Amino acid sequence: MRDIQQALDMRPGSIYARFQSKEGLFKLVVEKYVENSKAQLQCVANSNTPLQSLGDFFKSALINPDEMRYMRQCLLVKSIAELDLIGEVGQKAVLDGMVSLNDCFALVVEKAILLEELSNTTPVDMAANWLQNQFVGLRAFAVIQSDNDAIERMIDKVLYDLTTQWPEN
């Protein structure tokens, strides 16, 4: 809270007047973050080449100058890692956000199937879950990996595996 006070040049009272508490502020931040990410993924879903756009989305989120490495971390991923330290309100915001983004990944998969970039036998929900997984794993990978080419190869592998076969049921 004191970091935020300094960054915004605001006194504690002002912050607590606008937001009720640390957790209330956290909830709003998470919701904004999710809203932002949703917009990005909906752009991907609206693209004419959804798979390529998906790759670009992954790359822009995971690859950036070294001095901004910390930005490779995802707020939601970070929050899930500390889910047991967060209050109920914050937990709900994080979990709802994950579901919300999962729906967006599903939209991307559906669009790719529609444009025949993916087989129509692709299980949409499973693929969406899987994509979200891949993103989480790559986020952690990107934090500790300074070789951008290695990250890019991982993304290529994700895009390839998306097109291969899926387990039954």
Added chain:
Amino acid sequence: MRDIQQALDMRPGSIYARFQSKEGLFKLVVEKYVENSKAQLQCVANSNTPLQSLGDFFKSALINPDEMRYMRQCLLVKSIAELDLIGEVGQKAVLDGMVSLNDCFALVVEKAILLEELSNTTPVDMAANWLQNQFVGLRAFAVIQSDNDAIERMIDKVLYDLTTQWPEN
């Protein structure tokens, strides 16, 4: 630290006599955790059916009774998420641990190639990195996913994708 004091029924002085500080204790815990995980992965690498053993390893780490859901989180993954809040000593322990486990994943891949469960064109280092990624992603997935079958299907997908093609260079 006070939680640990209570759990061990030890007074702060005793803990600080054995370990120098919170960070020193953290370092030892991480090292122990890595040692443990290494032993498990080396078992997998020594198996006659490394890919099946690898699947079992994933399942045992990711699937367990619901009341122990919090145990699905991995100490290293959690630590990477908070890497910016950890001191230098702790950071080094975490990053070294990740490299160490990555080597173990590489051993598993090598063994699988040797036993012809994987093509000998499989790029060992990339596959090891990739496997570690998959594990990280699945850890987060398992924390928020109560459907064990969904987790199991994801693991099956990982084992399948391990056998498919890899990006060049």
Added chain:
DNA sequence: GCATTATCTGAACGATCGTTCAAAAAGCTT
């Protein structure tokens, strides 16, 4: 049984945390 060493005890330290609130300042309406 005594001396010496190693270990443990637990109250207490200073720093930092999230948060509050009476008072001051700024904004708005007439």
Added chain:
DNA sequence: AAGCTTTTTGAACGATCGTTCAGATAATGC
């Protein structure tokens, strides 16, 4: 300019954090 509402201020609160250390206790060697 006066009166009323809204917002901001900043010192200060109690709780909790990692940590310390003089003294008590236990373990060991002779």
